[in-house]
Amino acid sequence: MEITLDKHSANQASVKIKLNEADYQPKVDAKLKDYAKKAVIKGFRPGKAPVSMVKRMYGTSVLVDEINNILSSSLNDYLKSQTFRILGDPLPVIEDADKINWETQKEFDFEYKIGFVEDVKVELGDQLEATSYSIDMDEKEVENTIENLRSQYGKMTNPETSEENDFLYGDLKAEDGSFEKTFSLPLSKVDGRSLKKFIGLKKGDVVELDPSKAIKEDLVSTVGVSEEEAAKLSGKFTFTVQNINRTELAELNQEFFDKLFGEGQVDSEEALKNKVREIMAENYNKELKVFSDEKLKDKLIASANIDLPEVFLKEWLLRANDGKVTAEQVEKEYPIYAKQLSWTIISNELASANEIQAEHEDVIEKTKEMIREQFASSGLGAQLEASMDMFVDNYLKGNEGQNYMQMLTSVQNDKVLAFVKEKANVKEEKITVDKFQDLLAN
Incomplete structure (x- = not known):
């Protein structure tokens, strides 16, 4: 041979x-x-x-x-x-x-x-800069969230006269008869210049409008039409009110508090604000950690500058997924795959060079954490913990053992990133929700 x-x-x-x-x-x-x-x-x-x-x-x-x-x-x-x-x-x-x-x-x-x-080199140290973000909760965000919760748990009514933020159920018709649609129009999606036309209406009242100008949000989702139909919603139309729907906000009382968080967990408006602020901050900080970690991965990938065999990998992806993907799909998805592959190479290199190892106990704990998050809003805390070992065992044995391997890889990645942060020049920064949205947009 x-x-x-x-x-x-x-x-x-x-x-x-x-x-x-x-x-x-x-x-x-x-x-x-x-x-x-x-x-x-x-x-x-x-x-x-x-x-x-x-x-x-x-x-x-x-x-x-x-x-x-x-x-x-x-x-x-x-x-x-x-x-x-x-x-x-x-x-x-x-x-x-x-x-x-x-x-x-x-x-x-x-x-x-x-x-x-070959020759994968990952440089760590002060020259590697990273930012660890945490959220600075704005009181307005907390108030808006409480307002939304009160709306979700509120009571639906049908007043005689429309007010701002009501929903008007009625018929939208083109003057020339080319279009007719019955739908529920949220007044929150009506442009401010047209809104006054829709205030003070009663059943049977008719409003003249140009949908393309009066409705400020996406016509497709608001009216419930196709892209082709939405393109034609311009010109003279009428909207005839059939019914007025309004949600009365839930009262800030113990019954409302118990519905949200369980009996006796919150007992005042101030405690409600604190609880909502705490939960929102926790959720945003989890998102910020994911965002920060992804940015750190990007810097490590750029620093390592791994020369992937692009032509070979595209052919391999196509042949390995024979019949399941097209060449066009492989071409489109390749940048995402290449980034993930580069990070996997870097993670394995750092883990090997620095004796970083994912232990079985780490996998168990991370799986428990994942399951707790999935059931966080179920109110089954005590029952969940009593059966946790069974849930963990069933999950890790699922998908022919692939779930275990994926969790093992996730634990290694967590440990590698923690190691990198110890070596890197990491600065702490508190940001507002608006700033976080800006970061996501860029």
Whole structure:
């Protein structure tokens, strides 16, 4: 057997494997003898069929199987012995495989494309700058959230006369009769210059309007029409009121507090504000941590400047997902895949170089944390904790063990990022919700 490596570039190569008869024939003969001992062939007692007959019947399929086994193990062992890091899976050169004559050939040549990276270097230290954000809760945000909660738990009424923030249920018609639609119009989505037309209306009242100007939000979602129909909602229309819907805000009393947080958890308006502020800050800070971590990953990826074998990886993604994705989809999604792959390489490199290891106990704790978050609003705290071990066990065994491996990888990434932050120049910054939205937008 001969195995040779032919590097085409800094990250792509071909592995060529040459097999002669001595490499595979002993294994083929042994397998055929074993077949002969077990074969049930008409005209012969079980296990008494001549090996020559068994060879005629099964020789080619046994040859193919044994050569494939030899190729798989040999290629795997050879690649493991290399210093570079293999990406994806080796891709057999199909054109060469199609030319094989399994009946007559004694020597076989196989070729595989591979993609790899080597010399991955990740520099840590003060030159690596990062920002750890935390939220500075605005009282207006807290008040707005409480207002929304009161609206969600409020009572629906049907007043005689419309006011700002009501919902008007009625018929929108084009003057020329080309369009007619019955829907519920939120007055909060009506442009301020047109809003006064909709205040003080009663059932049966008719308003003239140009939907494209009067409705400030997306016409598609507001009116419930297609993009094509929305494009035609311009010009003279009328809206006839059939009904007025209003939500009366829930009272700030103990019944409302208990509905939100459970019996006795909050007992005053001040306690309500504090609880809402605490929950909002916790949720925003979780989002900010994810945002900060992603920015740190971006800097590490830029610093490492890993030269991925793009052409190879795109072909591998297409062939590995045969029939499930198109070349256009691979092209579109490749930047996201490349970023994730680069981070995986960096994380593994840092974990290996600094003896960072995800332990089984860490996986258990992270899974518990995930499950608690999923059930946070269910009110099943005590019952959940009593059955936590069962939930964790079921989840980690799910998806044929892939859930466990994904959680293990997640724990390693957490530990690697914590290690990086210890070495990097990290500054703390408190920001408002508006500033956070700006950061997300950029």
